[in-house]
Amino acid sequence: xxxxxxxxxxxxxxxxxxxxxxxxxxxxxxxxxxxxxxxxxxxxxxxxxxxxxxxxxxxxxxxxxxxxxxxxxxxxxxxxxxxxxxxxxxxxxxxxxxxxxxxxxxxxxxxxxxxxxxxxxxxxxxxxxxxxxxxxxxxxxxxxxxxxxxxxxxxxxxxxxxxxxxxxxxxxxxxxxxxxxxxxxxxxxxxxxxxxxxxxxxxxxxxxxxxxxxxxxxxxxxxxxxxxxxxxxxxxxxxxxxxxxxxxxxxxxxxxxxxxxxxxxxxxxxxxxxxxxxxxxxxxxxxxxxxxxxxxxxxxxxxxxxxxx
Ligand code: 13P
Ligand code: SF4
Numbered sequence: 681x682x683x684x685x686x687x688x689x690x691x692x693x694x695x696x697x698x699x700x701x702x703x704x705x706x707x708x709x710x711x712x713x714x715x716x717x718x719x720x721x722x723x724x725x726x727x728x729x730x731x732x733x734x735x736x737x738x739x740x741x742x743x744x745x746x747x748x749x750x751x752x753x754x755x756x757x758x759x760x761x762x763x764x765x766x767x768x769x770x771x772x773x774x775x776x777x778x779x780x781x782x783x784x785x786x787x788x789x790x791x792x793x794x795x796x797x798x799x800x801x802x803x804x805x806x807x808x809x810x811x812x813x814x815x816x817x818x819x820x821x822x823x824x825x826x827x828x829x830x831x832x833x834x835x836x837x838x839x840x841x842x843x844x845x846x847x848x849x850x851x852x853x854x855x856x857x858x859x860x861x862x863x864x865x866x867x868x869x870x871x872x873x874x875x876x877x878x879x880x881x882x883x884x885x886x887x888x889x890x891x892x893x894x895x896x897x898x899x900x901x902x903x904x905x906x907x908x909x910x911x912x913x914x915x916x917x918x919x920x921x922x923x924x925x926x927x928x929x930x931x932x933x934x935x936x937x938x939x940x941x942x943x944x945x946x947x948x949x950x951x952x953x954x955x956x957x958x959x960x961x962x963x964x965x966x967x968x969x970x971x972x973x974x975x976x977x978x979x980x981x982x983x984x985x986x987x988x989x
Pocket of ligand 2: 739763764765766767792850851852853878913945946947948
């Protein structure tokens with residue numbers, strides 16, 4: 681493992697490459713990354729990237745967003761099959777019909793979608809700026825929100841605004857079990873429950889804090905509580921524990937999963953240290969976005985970045 685890590689760091693330097701990694705990546709990958717963050721932070725970092733190659737250790741839509749923001753850089757992803765159930769839940773042809781059926785609506789899409797979907801959107805958002813982005817639209821303009829219905833419902837609650845929601849969801853965040861969570865909380869009555877807004881409403885109702893992966897890490901750092909039950913993908917616990925070494929972090933339990941007490945995103949975990957090495961060595965698989973789609977998808981992403989300052 682140590683040898684592979686050293687080889688990656690050497691290659692990275694020789695090729696003037698940077699590695700951007702999401703918090704859900706395995707610890708070994710997070711350790712060799714130049715930046716580890718949430719979707720918004722990763723997009724902002726991609727804009728600043730002063731490199732010839734961006735190796736994106738995350739899922740496809742994240743690498744695609746980095747490519748849209750950096751058309752002249754080579755963007756590579758260790759495993760092209762690293763998708764996302766939310767992105768998959770929103771096929772472009774069907775989404776186009778959905779938009780056509782709701783004329784006069786502003787289309788806001790969660791960044792967890794394909795470049796084709798972004799190209800049909802007026803605004804893009806991430807979990808850390810979703811409420812702000814939706815609130816930026818004048819109240820008299822109706823909104824379509826896609827693809828995550830759970831995040832959509834959460835925004836509706838926060839803004840008091842009804843939206844037309846696409847029926848998509850994240851398989852990982854929908855797997856949390858309320859019964860098991862309540863039982864776990866009884867065992868740790870002083871623990872604060874924190875949750876990602878992709879979780880279902882009944883999980884969010886139990887949470888003392890709801891936010892993006894970065895938001896959750898910031899919360900455990902600043903909140904005086906000593907114990908937290910964390911309802912998001914278990915990969916976040918690595919960085920979170922480093923930030924609060926003396927606090928107890930307990931992964932929220934998933935349904936029908938008695939072999940493991942936590943939830944893992946199979947897409948995120950497709951990337952391995954060896955695949956990172958091979959990808960950097962061969963500079964493939966490469967993310968390609970057509971100029972036509974890129975030009976259209978760039979606008980709503982740029983609007984989001986502008987509104988996120
Ligand atoms: P964040 O932007 O909060 O890191 O979320 C990304 C994601 O895919 C959550 O499942
Ligand atoms: Fe997509 Fe869910 Fe995996 Fe995040 S955790 S990448 S939303 S499938």
